[in-house]
Amino acid sequence: MYDDSSSRIVARLKKWMDGAAPGAKLPSTRTLVAEFQASPVTVQKALQTLTSRGLIESRPGVGTFVRATRTARPSDYGWQSAALGSSPALLSSRSATMRGASNEAIAFHSGYPDRELLPERLVRAALARAARGDAALSRPPAAGLPELQSWFSQELGAATPAGINPPTPSDVVVLPGSQSGLSSIFSALVGRGQPLLIESPTYWGAILAASQAGVRLVPVPSGPEGPDPEALARAFSDTGARMFYAQPHYANPTGSQWAPGRGEQILDVVRSNGAFLVEDDWAHDFGITTSPSPIAARDDSGHVIYIRSLTKSVSPAIRIAGVIARGPARERILADRSAESMYVSGFLQAAALDVVTQPGWQTHLRSLRHQLQSRRDLLVASLREHAPEAHIEHIPKGGLNLWLRMPDGTNLARLTRDCEDAGVIIAAGTEWFPAEPTGPFIRLNYSGANPGAYPEGARVLGAALRNNGG
Ligand SMILES: Cc1ncc(COP(=O)(O)O)c(C=O)c1O
Secondary structure, eight states: OOOHHHHHHHHHHHHHHHTSOTTOBOOOHHHHHHHHTOOHHHHHHHHHHHHHTTSEEEETTTEEEEOOOOOOOOOOOHHHHHHHOSOSOOOOSSOGGGOOOOTTSEEOSOOSOOGGGSOHHHHHHHHHHHHHSGGGTSOOOTTOOHHHHHHHHHHHHTTOOTTSOOOOGGGEEEESSHHHHHHHHIIIIIOTTOEEEEEESOOHHHHHHHHHTTOEEEEEEEETTEEOHHHHHHHHHHHOOOEEEEOOSSOTTTOOOOOTTHHHHHHHHHHHTTOEEEEEETTTTOBSSSOOOOGGGGOOSSOEEEEEEOTTTTOTTSOOEEEEOOTHHHHHHHHHHHHHHSSOOHHHHHHHHHHHTSHHHHHHHHHHHHHHHHHHHHHHHHHHHHOTTSEEOOOOSBSSEEEEEOOTTOOHHHHHHHHHHTTEEOEEGGGGOSSSOSSOEEEEESSSSOGGGHHHHHHHHHHHHHHHTO
16 A cells, blocks of 8 residues: 555654654655665655655755744634534534555455455556657546446346336536536435435545535435335325435445345336435455345336446556436436536546446456455454454355454444554444444455454454453
8 A cells, every 4th residue: 555665764753753853854865764674766765755744854965854833823714604504414524434544454344455455457558558649638427438338237137137228428428526426316306305215324524525415314214135125115204205225236344245136026016116226346356155136237227326436356456437317317327417517537548438348357367266265254353263252244246345343332432442542444334324223233354454363353342352341
């Protein structure tokens, strides 16, 4: 994740500077090279980092010095509270899952796969090719590169049964990540003050996007088999809602995949209420013992709005996703995207398309399946041995996360703090609930760096849980 040796030097120098007077001179580069047993390039890189953070300054021919910190006049932005009025949603836009972590920490909190799980060689080659091609200098159409639209529609079309019209490329709108698609769908198709049915628990970013769009969230409980169709039908008739947001495959955070047949039942309920199902297929490429079979493939009447993301499977740096919708709904999504950002970088679209159309992509996906399986199994075994108090709700058939119920009465704030003090970062489950949490849950992601540390991570969690009551 980071350049180990230069970040080590940065950390050590920062510690030294904490005790140094402003204006103190740093040792020469040659001394630092010897002291840290690093190359001059690595030492320079560390010094550049400290310079860019405003902590040191170099005077050519004289040396490098600790910068004097200027005491800033306290700012007063109080007038803005009056100008902006009350906040529509006092939600944190900074999820615990987006925090950085030091290299030494055992990081179970982040949702982004470690580099060793990405198709690095394909990504680098694709970026180099895209840099040489037209896409580096031209503006793509607002709905996306036609070849990428075709790829997204063919992927869904491949799962379409006989008798159903498969999606066409013109049903696709390419997105700069699926998060932006969620925002557009909620604001353009639901609208302020209107109800949105949403699985509970569910992805915190969907809760945030919906709250920002001012829609009224109505939780529909969902378990390992998916939501109960009757409960969904009741929620539609009680609220008059016209949309249900769901993740039928390897949901974040629970890892659930809806039971066979459940998709059709839910689709029937959605259809009979004249409503939309938003199918968020963020983990399409992360099947372990099953493969996802999108519900959208069985709908040609425009009831399902399907979102497929490549962010986590191709690269978080090539953040590309696609939404497939039909009819006026698709036009409204496109209008909202255009108002928000006009078009998505054609360079990134070309690179994403290049990666997923290489023969090596399928090989990569096969190896990813095995890697995720062994990581998931190692984490489960480690937890069973060292933290049996943490109840594994179910073993996911795909995805990147384990969802665990802690014993009743667990103080989650204290648990996360104690784990962190011992070098293990976990995510409290609270932020995945659209209403009050139904119990003390945590989410552990098994796609981060250093899976060899899972037994130690589980040991720390077990010890923190046993201390939690006292
Ligand atoms: C369920 C779900 N939907 C959407 C997203 C956002 O994906 P993207 O990075 O493509 O915007 C995430 C990211 O974690 C997610 O978990």
